Amino acid sequence: MRTPLIDRRDFLKAAGTGFLAALAPQAWAATLEADAVFATAYMKRDGSYGAAVLSEAGKMLHAVDLPDRGHDVTFDPVSGRSAVFARQPGTFFVVFDHKGRSEPLTIASQPARHFFGHGAFSTDGALLYATENDFDNAAGMVGVYDAKEGFKRIGEFPTYGIGPHELLLLGDGRTIAIANGGIETHPDFGRAELNIATMKPSYVLVDRITGEMLEKHELPAALHQLSIRHMDLDAKGTVWFGCQHRGPATEQPLLVGRAERGKDLALLDMPKDVLAGFRNYIGSVAANPDAGTVAVSSPQGNVFAVIEAASGKVLKTSSLTEVCGLAPDHSGFLATTGAGAIVQPDGNTMTEPDYVWDNHMLRIASSE
Amino acid sequence: MLKHLSRFRKSVARFCDENLRQNKLAAALVVPFALAISQPAGAAVQASDVVKSAVDGFIRPAYASLQQHAAATAKAVEALCAAPSQQALDAARTEFAGAVTAWSAIEIVRFGPITENNRLERMLYWPDRKGLGLKQVQAALAEKDVSATDAAGIAGKSIAMQGLGALEFVLHGTDAEMLAGKDGAYRCSFGSAIAGNIETIATDVSTAWAKPDGFAALWASPGPDNPLYRDGSEAVTELMGVFINGLELVRDQRLKNFLGANADAAKPKQAIYWRSGLTGASLAANLDGMNRLFQASNLGDALPKDDRWIADSIEIQLVNGVAAAKEASGSVAEVLADPKRRAALEHFQLITSSLSNLFGTRLSAAFGLTAGFSSLDGD
Numbered sequence: 001m002r003t004p005l006i007d008r009r010d011f012l013k014a015a016g017t018g019f020l021a022a023l024a025p026q027a028w029a030a031t032l033e034a035d036a037v038f039a040t041a042y043m044k045r046d047g048s049y050g051a052a053v054l055s056e057a058g059k060m061l062h063a064v065d066l067p068d069r070g071h072d073v074t075f076d077p078v079s080g081r082s083a084v085f086a087r088q089p090g091t092f093f094v095v096f097d098h099k100g101r102s103e104p105l106t107i108a109s110q111p112a113r114h115f116f117g118h119g120a121f122s123t124d125g126a127l128l129y130a131t132e133n134d135f136d137n138a139a140g141m142v143g144v145y146d147a148k149e150g151f152k153r154i155g156e157f158p159t160y161g162i163g164p165h166e167l168l169l170l171g172d173g174r175t176i177a178i179a180n181g182g183i184e185t186h187p188d189f190g191r192a193e194l195n196i197a198t199m200k201p202s203y204v205l206v207d208r209i210t211g212e213m214l215e216k217h218e219l220p221a222a223l224h225q226l227s228i229r230h231m232d233l234d235a236k237g238t239v240w241f242g243c244q245h246r247g248p249a250t251e252q253p254l255l256v257g258r259a260e261r262g263k264d265l266a267l268l269d270m271p272k273d274v275l276a277g278f279r280n281y282i283g284s285v286a287a288n289p290d291a292g293t294v295a296v297s298s299p300q301g302n303v304f305a306v307i308e309a310a311s312g313k314v315l316k317t318s319s320l321t322e323v324c325g326l327a328p329d330h331s332g333f334l335a336t337t338g339a340g341a342i343v344q345p346d347g348n349t350m351t352e353p354d355y356v357w358d359n360h361m362l363r364i365a366s367s368e
Numbered sequence: 369m370l371k372h373l374s375r376f377r378k379s380v381a382r383f384c385d386e387n388l389r390q391n392k393l394a395a396a397l398v399v400p401f402a403l404a405i406s407q408p409a410g411a412a413v414q415a416s417d418v419v420k421s422a423v424d425g426f427i428r429p430a431y432a433s434l435q436q437h438a439a440a441t442a443k444a445v446e447a448l449c450a451a452p453s454q455q456a457l458d459a460a461r462t463e464f465a466g467a468v469t470a471w472s473a474i475e476i477v478r479f480g481p482i483t484e485n486n487r488l489e490r491m492l493y494w495p496d497r498k499g500l501g502l503k504q505v506q507a508a509l510a511e512k513d514v515s516a517t518d519a520a521g522i523a524g525k526s527i528a529m530q531g532l533g534a535l536e537f538v539l540h541g542t543d544a545e546m547l548a549g550k551d552g553a554y555r556c557s558f559g560s561a562i563a564g565n566i567e568t569i570a571t572d573v574s575t576a577w578a579k580p581d582g583f584a585a586l587w588a589s590p591g592p593d594n595p596l597y598r599d600g601s602e603a604v605t606e607l608m609g610v611f612i613n614g615l616e617l618v619r620d621q622r623l624k625n626f627l628g629a630n631a632d633a634a635k636p637k638q639a640i641y642w643r644s645g646l647t648g649a650s651l652a653a654n655l656d657g658m659n660r661l662f663q664a665s666n667l668g669d670a671l672p673k674d675d676r677w678i679a680d681s682i683e684i685q686l687v688n689g690v691a692a693a694k695e696a697s698g699s700v701a702e703v704l705a706d707p708k709r710r711a712a713l714e715h716f717q718l719i720t721s722s723l724s725n726l727f728g729t730r731l732s733a734a735f736g737l738t739a740g741f742s743s744l745d746g747d
Contacts, residue, residue, distance in 0.1 A: 071747065087747060088747065117747065138498075165747075186495075186497055188495075188497070188625050188638075189495050189497070189620070189621045189625055190616070190620035190621055190624075191620075192495070192617070192620070192621045194495065194497060196486075196488075196489060197486040197489040197490075197527045198527070229747075247483070248483040248484045249479060249483070249596055250484075250583075250595070250596065252595065276595055283747070359747055
């Protein structure tokens with residue numbers, strides 16, 4: 001682990017992040033009866049950004065402002081705090097307590113790094129890991145932050161690939177799985193993808209204590225433009241991943257796969273019409289371990305599909321405009337959309353009129 | 369605000385569904401549907417007509433023009449190699465400028481045949497952030513690599529040394545003056561090979577678009593069985609994406625990276641085509657291509673009367689944008705050092721932002737398409 005740190009927190013504080021919505025006590029009372037709450041980043045229709053915690057019924061329980069657009073949220077059950085990361089190439093994450101027990105904290109990326117929008121806490125809540133871009137060297141990094149020391153950045157290790165996106169802590173509590181999307185970007189050129197012709201995505205397992213690479217898997221060379229981006233863990237500990245194809249639209253490769261330790265990546269065969277409906281783009285992956293299912297969404301195809309984890313069979317597809325956020329809810333999935341809908345497993349749809357939802361949603365069990 | 373507006377994507381309402389064509393009202397492109405229904409059926413515009421007009425009125429001719437300019441460039445470089453002289457070098461440079469302008473007009477189309485076989489990157493490897501192409505071109509020149517002296521050989525090499533950027537270095541980079549004399553023989557044959565490769569790519573793309581049963585037909589016939597465009601809305605969304613994504617490309621990638629917040633922060637050597645002094649010409653051609661595409665597709669005619677102002681504003685801004693970029697033509701270092709011409713580039717930037725709003729918010733909303741929030745590229 002290396003890296004001298006420059007603390008830019010004071011600067012960001014001046015930029016302003018604070019409580020947006022305090023929680024009405026009666027809302028909490030009702031929520032305590034519920035199984036879970038759900039965290040997601042959002043955009044308000046006035047163009048401002050934030051992150052929110054919603055009840056199962058789609059009610060907004062808590063919200064924090066963000067200085068710019070957020071992406072994914074990760075939760076630490078030990079402290080009860082969540083971290084929401086800036087969307088790439090953003091340079092902040094905000095730690096907040098959705099029960100309002102502490103002030104939100106905004107942490108800046110260090111110079112020459114930016115975030116990719118995803119991260120995960122260690123099981124004991126002591127450390128936070130975030131995918132980052134060492135953009136001048138086009139190298140993926142994992143930044144390590146000390147949750148006990150105000151999220152001071154205490155080190156980093158490589159992702160052993162370019163353009164990392166989501167990372168997951170596996171069940172052993174020590175191995176981190178990283179989806180290296182393979183796409184090179186540099187803030188000088190906005191979100192332009194600089195290496196589409198030569199991109200080489202990979203799935204990598206890293207020991208979070210030593211930073212050493214344990215396994216690295218690539219897709220067959222013919223699929224080098226299939227960017228591995230999002231993941232979740234099923235009940236058996238298998239990692240399910242979703243891809244986005246950067247090659248010609250007329251090619252329609254398989255987009256969902258499974259990764260098991262020590263084995264090659266396995267792409268999942270899907271009915272042609274289901275696959276075609278994804279428009280070469282999976283936006284999020286969420287498992288429902290209790291139900292034995294995994295859901296994948298395609299905001300470009302306006303559809304999400306639920307897959308039986310054991311058999312790999314597609315159980316159902318649901319048409320939903322700009323659906324992306326997915327989280328397990330009872331025996332199904334709660335889904336959110338970029339058009340502002342919150343759709344319960346039974347299809348019941350709610351909205352918060354001023355808000356539209358970002359790509360990801362996280363389930364937080366209310367016992368946590 | 370502009371940031372998310374430019375991240376354009378899917379539609380809420382749908383443009384006409386081809387399988388509903390018998391039903392004239394349902395086949396109306398003009399959305400919201402209520403509006404279309406209140407109009408006489410004759411006023412309705414088919415999504416497939418918009419697409420066909422875009423293809424026949426702009427895309428096919430623009431790729432044909434690129435092919436012609438690429439062929440003329442290859443011929444001029446060949447002539448230079450056969451009989452080197454300052455005059456022949458000037459002629460090759462003139463043809464190269466024509467090819468860059470032709471490419472800049474059509475490069476806004478970033479879907480279809482240009483995305484196959486890495487043609488987009490092989491035609492123009494840019495930004496070359498790490499100077500990869502430059503290093504490879506210089507290495508070929510230093511080693512006089514004979515495998516880099518025919519077009520087929522070039523096509524098998526790194527994409528970074530195949531296209532307009534590589535040819536620009538050969539014709540305008542360090543020591544390019546040697547092309548006017550005998551010492552430039554190797555450099556010239558290398559340039560000739562690159563020009564030949566560019567001509568091949570341009571020909572392949574133009575041919576693919578010209579085919580009556582090729583990609584153009586797929587795009588113009590949306591329907592439930594179409595693998596790419598399930599309905600008219602998706603087909604028109606592709607067209608709208610040309611403007612929305614193109615404006616973002618021009619502003620965020622092409623202009624902002626060298627313009628800087630002020631004259632001191634400018635980085636002229638980061639500008640596209642800085643060696644040949646074609647930066648402004650290329651930016652102008654980018655917007656000129658959008659203007660021609662907008663005119664050709666008759667998108668404005670699909671607007672309800674109350675929204676026609678959007679099309680009028682778009683046309684005015686596109687013309688203004690072309691003029692502003694042309695004002696900033698010539699050596700980009702000189703442009704940036706000249707307050708008046710630098711101001712023209714700043715004006716150009718403002719115009720592209722205004723256009724992003726007009727396309728991404730106004731026109732999209734008028735057609736019932738949303739500038740999507742969640743469904744964004746690369747996340």
